[in-house]
Amino acid sequence: MLVRKKIDCYPIATILLVLGIDLVIFLFSPSVLLPIIWMLLSLNIKGWICSWNHNHQHYKFFSVNWANRLIELIMGLHTGIVGEAWVLHHTLGHHLNYLDQSRDESAWKTPQGRLMSRLEYTFKVGFLAYPTALKVGEKHHQSCNKLIQNMLLTALILSLLSSINWINTLIIFIIPMVILLFMVVYVTYDHHAGLDQQDPYKATYNITDRWYNFFTCNLGYHTAHHLQCGRHWSELPQLHEEIKDKIPPHLYREAGFPFSLMTKVEQKLTQILTGA
Incomplete structure (x- = not known):
């Protein structure tokens, strides 16, 4: 192809x-x-x-x-x-x-x-x-x-x-x-x-927001990207799951506008539709 x-x-x-x-x-x-x-x-x-x-x-x-x-x-x-x-x-x-x-x-x-x-x-x-x-x-x-x-x-x-x-x-x-x-x-x-940092697991911030990663093609999984930059972007979430326990909690950031707003709207619509 x-x-x-x-x-x-x-x-x-x-x-x-x-x-x-x-x-x-x-x-x-x-x-x-x-x-x-x-x-x-x-x-x-x-x-x-x-x-x-x-x-x-x-x-x-x-x-x-x-x-x-x-x-x-x-x-x-x-x-x-x-x-x-x-x-x-x-x-x-x-x-x-x-x-x-x-x-x-x-x-x-x-x-x-x-x-x-x-x-x-x-x-x-x-x-x-x-x-x-x-x-x-x-x-x-x-x-x-x-x-x-x-x-x-x-x-x-x-x-x-x-x-x-x-x-x-x-x-x-x-x-x-x-x-x-x-x-x-x-x-x-x-x-x-x-x-x-010399430790690659502590040298990069990450954003796991779904909308941010949809529009940027998973740029938020940045530690995974630096560890294996030749991996296709669609494979980075899987790699992140394999290494996320090695990444300190303070290295996760919010996506910011407009992605955070998209996430809040999605959550609100889900609550309305499910009656939660």
């Missing part, structure tokens, strides 16, 4: 649907108002695509290279994180070094040993995301070459779109790409910040 895991069909379909809406509004919007409305509405959906992009870089959606490169190009236009950027900065960088703050590509501690604030971490890691990925790429030439190709191809596509309608390109593509690049860094602060 072209798609390696059938369950990946729903994120793939959503990614393509969002691209379709992007292009329809880009080409046919009668005014600038509709692109602005769509940009604001789609930011949350594209935020979920950031999670799916992350998962794809650990376990590719497709069994053929051309399809993976194509979906990476599309997700790059959605999220500002092009193909191989996740691989170099995250998989070949952060995953290997997250237990050592002096080497971690997503370090939350300064060289002087101070815990960064969330905003300091967001801007530092965000602005250095691509330079850091290229630096990691000095040891991984094939992946680095792909990253450079993807960056140039993405820039070319944005240039072509800008030649057609630069305002719509800015609103529908470029602004969301910049926002979501920094937003990804912003939310990753919650994964490890303050946990200066």
Whole structure:
């Protein structure tokens, strides 16, 4: 099969649907108002695509290279994180070094040993995301070459779109790409910040909320993900069940808005329907 895991069909379909809406509004919007409305509405959906992009870089959606490169190009236009950027900065960088703050590509501690604030971490890691990925790429030439190709191809596509309608390109593509690049860094602060541990079971926060893990494709099972990052995201709940007794209770966090609200609404509806 072209798609390696059938369950990946729903994120793939959503990614393509969002691209379709992007292009329809880009080409046919009668005014600038509709692109602005769509940009604001789609930011949350594209935020979920950031999670799916992350998962794809650990376990590719497709069994053929051309399809993976194509979906990476599309997700790059959605999220500002092009193909191989996740691989170099995250998989070949952060995953290997997250237990050592002096080497971690997503370090939350300064060289002087101070815990960064969330905003300091967001801007530092965000602005250095691509330079850091290229630096990691000095040891991984094939992946680095792909990253450079993807960056140039993405820039070319944005240039072509800008030649057609630069305002719509800015609103529908470029602004969301910049926002979501920094937003990804912003939310990753919650994964490890303050946990200066050598024990991998104590170095990561987890979120077990059902709705959070539905929309992020199990990103909340983060300890399991770090232990076996090559496992498909659909297998992480099972792995979490096997290791959850090793994770201290204080390393479980609430999902936050809007997922906590979804959970409360679901619980209330269940009570009403069951008469409990």
